Amino acid sequence: MTTNTVGSSDVDIARALSRRLSGLEPGSEPRIAVESPYLRFDPSRPEATPAGELTDEPLNDFTRWDEFLAWGLNKVRSSAAFVIDPQGFVIGSSGNVPEDGFEGTGAELSYVMSQADSMNPEMGGLRFIALGFANRRLSGFRAGVAGGEGFVVAFVDAEGFNKTTRQQIARQLEHSFSVLL
Amino acid sequence: MSHRIVLASSKGGSGKTTTALNLSVALAERGHNTIVVDLDPQGAIGLFLAKEDSDWGGLAEVMIAGTPPSEVLQSTSLPTLRILPRGRIDPVDTCEYELQLHRGEVLSRTLDEIEEGVDYVVLDTPSGLGPVTRAALAVSRFALLPLQAEPVAFRTMSQILRVIDHVQQNENPSLRLLGILPTMVRLDSDPSLNVMSAVWSGFGGVLDTVVPRADVFTETSEIGIPLSFLGGRTRPEARRFTLLSDEIEARINRMTGVEDDNEHRRLV
Numbered sequence: 001m002t003t004n005t006v007g008s009s010d011v012d013i014a015r016a017l018s019r020r021l022s023g024l025e026p027g028s029e030p031r032i033a034v035e036s037p038y039l040r041f042d043p044s045r046p047e048a049t050p051a052g053e054l055t056d057e058p059l060n061d062f063t064r065w066d067e068f069l070a071w072g073l074n075k076v077r078s079s080a081a082f083v084i085d086p087q088g089f090v091i092g093s094s095g096n097v098p099e100d101g102f103e104g105t106g107a108e109l110s111y112v113m114s115q116a117d118s119m120n121p122e123m124g125g126l127r128f129i130a131l132g133f134a135n136r137r138l139s140g141f142r143a144g145v146a147g148g149e150g151f152v153v154a155f156v157d158a159e160g161f162n163k164t165t166r167q168q169i170a171r172q173l174e175h176s177f178s179v180l181l
Numbered sequence: 182m183s184h185r186i187v188l189a190s191s192k193g194g195s196g197k198t199t200t201a202l203n204l205s206v207a208l209a210e211r212g213h214n215t216i217v218v219d220l221d222p223q224g225a226i227g228l229f230l231a232k233e234d235s236d237w238g239g240l241a242e243v244m245i246a247g248t249p250p251s252e253v254l255q256s257t258s259l260p261t262l263r264i265l266p267r268g269r270i271d272p273v274d275t276c277e278y279e280l281q282l283h284r285g286e287v288l289s290r291t292l293d294e295i296e297e298g299v300d301y302v303v304l305d306t307p308s309g310l311g312p313v314t315r316a317a318l319a320v321s322r323f324a325l326l327p328l329q330a331e332p333v334a335f336r337t338m339s340q341i342l343r344v345i346d347h348v349q350q351n352e353n354p355s356l357r358l359l360g361i362l363p364t365m366v367r368l369d370s371d372p373s374l375n376v377m378s379a380v381w382s383g384f385g386g387v388l389d390t391v392v393p394r395a396d397v398f399t400e401t402s403e404i405g406i407p408l409s410f411l412g413g414r415t416r417p418e419a420r421r422f423t424l425l426s427d428e429i430e431a432r433i434n435r436m437t438g439v440e441d442d443n444e445h446r447r448l449v
Contacts, residue, residue, distance in 0.1 A: 014339035015383045017346055021358035022386025023436070074286040077319075079351040096354055157351060160284050 057168055059175045068176055069094035072153065072169055076139075077160035084110045084152040086144075095156070102154070109140050110152055125150070127170065130161070141169055143177040151177065183299040184433055185292065185321035186359060191340040193308035195329040196364035198225040199398055201305035203419075206407040207426035209262035213300040216254070216263050218292070220282070220317055221307040222275040224267040231405025232266075241268025243291050244281060250291045265295065283312030289320040310344050318348045323359035323433065328380065330366040330373045330391075335380070357436055359429065361387045365394040388432075390425040393418065 062068045069081045073095050080095035082102040088110040090102050109129075116126045131138045137157050144150035153173055186204075188197040198221070205217040219226035219239065227237055237255060242248040255264040270278050282288055292302060304321060306314045318324060324345050328334060342358075349356040361384060367373040373394075380387055395418050401408050408419040434440075 010336055010339040011379065014342050015385075017339065017342035018358065018361060018387075019385030021342065021345055021349070022360070023357065071286065074289065075284075077284070077352065096351065159351075165284070 059172055061179070062172075062176045063179060065092035065180055066094060068153070068172070068180060071172070072155065075160065075169065076155050076158035076165055078155040078158040080156040082106055082154050084154065086150060105138070106152075106154065109138065109154055113140060113142060113152060128166065141173050143173045151180075183296045183302050184323060184437075185302045185304065186323045186325050186429070187304045187306060187314075187317045187321045188325050188327060189306050189314050189318065189341055189345075190308060190327055190329075190334075191310050191337045191344075192329065192334045195308070195334055196327040196362075196392060197308070198229050198305050199402075200325070200327050200362060200364065200392070200422075200425075201303050202226060202229055203408050203422040204425055204429070205262060205301070205303045206259065206409055207422040208301050208303075208430075209257075209259045210409065210423075211426055211430075212261060213430075214261050214298055215301045215303065216265055216295060216299055217303045217305065218265040219267045219305055220288075220313050221267060221305055222270060222272075222278055222313065223307065224270075225307070226264060226305055227266050229402055229405065235269045237264075237266035237268065239266030239268030240282075240287075240291065241270045241278065243268070244278070244285075244287050250294045254295060265291075279312040283316045288316050292320060310340060315344070315348065318345060318356060319352045321353070322355050323357055323436075325359045325429070326361045327364045327392075328361050328376075330363050330376045330380075332372055332376060335376045338384075358386050359436075360432060362425070363387070363391040366391045367394050388425070388428055390421060390428050392421055392425075 060067075060071060062071065065083050069083065069092060072078070073081050078095065080093065080097055080102075082090050082093035082097075082105075084106040085091045088107040090106040093102055109131075112131075113126050113129055116129065125142070127142055129140045131140075138154060139158055139161065140152045140154040142150045142152045153169070188201045190197055201217055205215050209215045217226060224232075224234060227234070238248065238253040239255075240253075242253050243250050250265065253265065253268065255266060257264060296302060304317045306317050326338075326341055328338060338361075345356065345358060361380065363377060363380060365373075366377060368377065377391075397408065397411070397416050397418050401411060404411075408416060408422060411419070
């Protein structure tokens with residue numbers, strides 16, 4: 001055998017990842033602290049508008065919030081989603097939900113959206129908000145905003161947001177809202 | 182519940198389609214109800230089986246015309262094996278096919294509809310880390326990575342592992358690395374042996390089964406049949422996929438907490 005020519009930092013990363021992801025190696029570390037060597041695209045970058053027929057997607061007749069959340073998670077490629085009732089309580093969540101849930105985040109998001117309502121009354125109630133934090137992105141849709149209160153559906157780190165998917169979520173939420181109350 | 186296995190690799194020509202097809206045949210020949218799904222926009226499974234590009238309807242018909250998936254499932258001479266082909270996609274629509282597959286829920290919905298009574302669903306993906314591979318990883322439990330035993334392919338391993346890690350962390354917490362399958366192995370070649378030495382010495386999840394480089398693979402693709410369907414004497418390479426199916430079945434059982442029912446026997 002000649003000199004090994006396949007060693008590199010990429011291989012070191014691959015070796016560590018393979019050990020952890022396989023979960024089969026005894027004594028493997030649960031998580032590697034490898035700083036990503038890659039650049040990331042800004043997920044909030046504008047995307048090309050997909051074909052027009054997507055906006056005509058038939059509406060679903062969801063009867064439960066978990067059905068709505070599962071559909072929404074898939075639609076926007078989000079890691080987690082949750083629903084907040086008009087009092088600011090989380091009444092449903094799905095996806096990669098943290099151990100302590102979304103109660104605190106949900107209450108603050110609900111408060112932020114209600115604060116934004118007062119920005120300019122002529123603009124009407126806030127329907128959608130997208131917040132970019134250093135480590136997370138949070139998007140919220142609100143339905144039933146008459147009187148400044150409503151249910152909020154929030155998505156964490158959604159990757160598939162564009163104008164069309166945003167419209168589809170909003171349309172579906174308006175359609176399902178009265179049933180899901 | 183069926184087990185969804187994605188064949189994925191960032192490098193082309195690593196043996197994804199060959200493995201997907203021959204593994205599916207081996208699982209089916211072991212009596213497991215199996216479906217192999219051709220997600221490759223080029224229709225790699227159909228091409229491997231020497232079908233014309235527009236012979237089979239498939240996923241494209243489900244996506245574009247709303248055809249029920251059960252109507253485009255292709256039966257085979259093995260009662261336990263069916264194929265969900267790519268379908269009749271105009272090559273100029275490849276980008277739209279990939280994006281719609283990634284954005285929408287069509288893949289998970291389609292698989293849900295065809296999985297009743299199915300033990301294994303094997304998803305063949307195109308090379309690279311694009312939307313189709315991401316969509317397949319997002320809806321599957323297991324990722325199987327063919328690793329061509331040569332230096333360039335080896336250097337790309339961190340890319341696909343990085344994507345699996347990302348999907349597991351952000352989209353599909355149930356996703357697991359089922360294994361790394363060395364393919365096109367030539368232990369009489371220094372570069373190939375060097376790669377295998379590095380893989381065996383430090384990587385996790387490397388399967389015991391390896392697939393050697395052999396002319397018989399070209400022979401079967403020329404005829405358009407899986408390895409075990411070749412006439413004449415049984416080829417040792419075909420036996421590899423039987424071993425692979427056994428190993429994968431045992432590994433999935435272990436990862437899902439299923440007891441192995443192969444108890445010791447007594448001779449006397």
